Amino acid sequence: MPRLKLAFALARRELRGSLKDFRVFLACLALGVAAIAGVGSVSDAMHTGISRDARQLLGGDLSIRMTHRTMPEEARAVLGKAGRVSEAVTMRAMARPTKGERRTLVELKAVDDAYPLVGTMTLAPAIPLAEALAERNGAMGAVIDPSLGRRLGVSIGDRLRIGDHDFEVRAEIVKEPDRTIRFATFGPRVMIASAGLPRTGLVTEGSLVNYHYRVTFPKGTDAAGWSRTFDEAFPQAGWRIRGLDNAAPGFDRFIGRVTQFLTLVGLTALLVGGVGIANAVRGFLDRRTGTIATLKCLGAPGDLIFAVYLAQVMILASVGVLIGAVIGAAAPPLTAYLLAGVFPVNLPLGLYWKPILIAALFGYVTTLASAVWPLGRAREVRAAQLFRALIVPPDGWPRPGYIALTALAAAALALMAFFATDDAKLAGFFIAGAVGVLLIFGGGTTMLLKLLRRLPSPRHPGLRLAIANLHRPGSATSSVVLSLGLGLTVMVTVAQVQTNMAHQITEQIPEQAPAYFFIDIQPHQVDPFTRLVGSVPGVEKMERTPMVRGRIVKVAGKPVEQITPDKDIAWAINGDRGLTYAARMPEGAKIVAGEWWPEDYAGPPLISFDANVARGIGVGLGDTITLNVLGREITATIGNLRHIDWATLGMNFVFVFAPGTLEAAPHSVISAVYAKPGEAEEAVQRAVTDAFPNISAIRVKDALDNANRILDAVSMAVRTTASVTLLAGIFVLAGAVATGQHRRIHDAVILKVLGATRWRVVFSYVAEYTLLGVLTAVVAGLVGTVISRFIVTELMRSEFVLGPGAIVMTTVISLICTIGLGLFSTWRALGLKSAPLLRNE
């Protein structure tokens, strides 16, 4: 204990005036901690906001959704007795102004008088919802999303035709209390009264309609218990019940994914920052070699030396962690300000301790992992050097105990990454990637430097000095290439993947994709629809298939709630899926296991299943899948597995039934129409929606444009967040440049004494920083391209297209960083007079 007290006392004294040596250390640590604490705090704030506003988002204490059909009378009666109930119907429909030719797909919502049970509907002008939706002069009212008004050129007072009825637009929607964020909406919202829905004629057997029942219970009701009892009382109902703990599952999942991704970005920044921390500690200890030797000479044992400097580093780490934590804690109010109105809930402001403490722990462990090695080496300083003019820091490896401690801290960091991301696979990839990239960068740089060393020396002395500076012992080249290169690699990877995805969306997919999907075609409309579409000039091909919605309830006899699917295929079992049936194998289908059934198959229910989904939920040929279709449970055996290429945007179904099971179920038909771009596309849409008001047209080009916009936004967001990593790299570079400043001043003075003009010296430094920038860009460009190629060819299963823009961008950023920062510091070196420095030497 007295030894520890002494260590802290000496550390405190040593801190005097050493803060400036730790600027890069503090910046790196604060950045990483701020990123992790900020992401965690915002995520916690969002989750808190969601659970605080859960009733509003859910529309009540409980929400029950049924597809295709209304709730059975008996169940509805039970529900009515439980509390206040509100009913709403949602579906897709075509809307067009009564004046003009424009038309568009909308998300229609028909609500009863009780809506909304929780929260308030805000309209512009501010009139009550009931008044806005009521019938007036023979027309029912509608309130619309402002974007629909702009798209169709309709304003308040205009009429909007939906199905067979002309609705009068009475107001624009400012806030719909139970609407959560959705990134892939098919169209803007139109809200009408339930009484108006039958007048549209859109709801027929098999049409894709969702019925929502919301209930608010009297105070003191055990909502979860009631929900369980209700569900058990109607086992065949096939509904989806959500309680307050699951008010916005999609949004929750979205936040979870984004948090995971951003936490990894924060960890990467901390990893890069770790290089800066290690460099800063090493640089600081190198400058303290004389002090350490003096302490040893005065009788300080090695472990005390280690403890003194470890205490000092940890005290400074606390400052860095504190700065990071304060910035991280400020993230929720900042996010709330920046994204006001975008999120469905207001972010509750407050201090979120858990993510801040986790980030602080990350900060401390990263500091340990980065600092123990140089600290362990520092205790090996030879006190005998005090008798010599030149005191040099020790090199080589520290004692085994310090190596073990470093390994332990690194292992703790890896373990924490597992817990922080809550996804073993993702964390595993991250850790393996981090180790791999470190090795690749380390190995790549060493190889390039070796090559540089073996090249014949240039005759130009400035160039010779520049190259020698890059590979001289103790040069910061490796750490700069690693840290700056890591940020640039992320940039290259994102840019290359984006180029490839954009290429696919804008060039590859449209070549083979249909122009329109028509949905909700009634069986009796199939023939006239086919004739009509066939008569439109420019239509090249039409496919159609029956479709009914259904939901997986059991997998191989096990209730679906007990299945933990792979995260990337959870979508397939989470909600309703389209089901179809076919006697013949669909065109282009690729069977990967089993065989397609005979056309006249008439045995027990068989399905053809998506091979990828089957793998994700752990089933194979011969296993059974039980689906709830319109309240009936159907158990089918997997007869074959197909590989589905979703990128063709053709009519692909996860489930295809063999003949004999679904034919009798009420269903609609979906059709994909391929037409020549331009007039033919417009003509076919007009012809179909004019003739069949109940059929909705989904324009593939709009969906692709939407996807491209989302891709642009996501890429921009990823690049912005990845710039945190780049910033950490720039900090490390700045640190390396600052550490080399003394040597550079020394070199500049010697060169000037030997007769070099200032411009010659500048040339040498520019050459050095240019080489460093190019070296970093080459390694980052290569690694980034290899990673993106792997993502595109192996994960996206697409052809890789090299985007030269990304390489150019990387090189430019790299050169701006190295030359800019390098010259900034060199300018000072050049301005100094030689004489005082030579005297001091």
Place this chain on the structure above:
Amino acid sequence: MTPTTVTPSQFARGETRPIIDLRDVRLNLRSAAGEVNILRGINLEITAGDMVSIVGPSGAGKSTLMMLVGGLETASSGQVSVAGRDLSAMREDALAEFRRDHVGIVFQAFRLIPTMSAMENVAIPLELAGEADAFEKARESLGLVGLAERVHHYPDQLSGGEQQRVAIARAFVGKPKILLADEPTGNLDRATGDDIVELLFGLRARHGTTLVLITHDEGLARRCDRMIRMADGRIVEEPGGAAERKSA
């Protein structure tokens, strides 16, 4: 083997046991150019309380000899006994504690810790020894070197002479048996250097410390009881210092 030289002052104190005893000490170092023989068989006995100066050209092995005595360097062969301890058998941390308890060192370049005040610099050896009144003793020690008014000054706020006074106060504060001084006036002007020498000799006499002094200044060297001349890693001549001259 070099015979033990007993000076009259030692006789007067009745001290004849060597506090520093080096027997056939050799130090060879490997370098890129091959093996370099730094010390080539040194035999030296210094009795407690004695003042010994070492002179010789650069590269003669003077500083290395001092490092061996301070436990800062390990001999390749031979025996190094200091204050009754065989240094060649001791590990690094034991050597650090040995220095803390028995050896004070004054360097040519002062070697003060720049981030610590004069008093903190002087207190370190006592703090390392776990002494509770380290700061009071440090203040006293600074008083003895004439810096009572500058205890809170940092090294860069002191002149060269004042910095060396702090270093001397630090060397003496733990009342070491042996004081090693490596060119203590080498970085100072003549007048300041003379002051420092007087201070050093005065404190040594006051504490009865054994002094080993490396210097290029033959005049200063001759003020010691013994003067040893080194060249090429060997003791080439021990012409004697003040004692010999006095007896002559």
